[in-house]
Amino acid sequence: MFLGNSNHSIDSKGRVILPKEYREELGERFYITKGFEKCAQVMTVDEFDRLRAQIRSLPADKALTLQYLFISPAVPVSPNSQGRVLIPQAIREDCALSGEVTVVGMDTRIEIWDKDTFAAFMEERKKDSIKEALELLRL
Secondary structure (H helix, E strand, C coil): CECCEEEEECCCCCEEECCHHHHHHHCCCEEEEECCCCCEEEEEHHHHHHHHHHHHCCCHHHHHHHHHHHHCCCEEECCCCCCEEECCHHHHHHCCCCCEEEEEECECCEEEEEHHHHHHHHHHHHHHCHHHHHHHHCC
């Protein structure tokens, strides 16, 4: 399970350090692809395979769209000895990742956001949907 968030920098080669506890859970090899929002997402091999299977079970037109969006840009990666992971250039460009980023634990996956984009995203979510979501949880 991935929890918490932290701020990091992407270096000039497009690498970011993932927190040690995330790397330990991800293992030696895992996947980076585009996220469901304007972010990159990181998943274990098992979680990526689960996503692929779910997409394949959808009607063909829906599956094809999701394969283009999430499966085709995915790349297997491994952290280097300093714990840095290369985010492919196409994903960095599509998600506007450079400089400061926020790494977010999302239970079964990790998201990597531009720091300012994530802050704005969260502010919008707080305004629009937190009360309704909490009501659904009956808190």
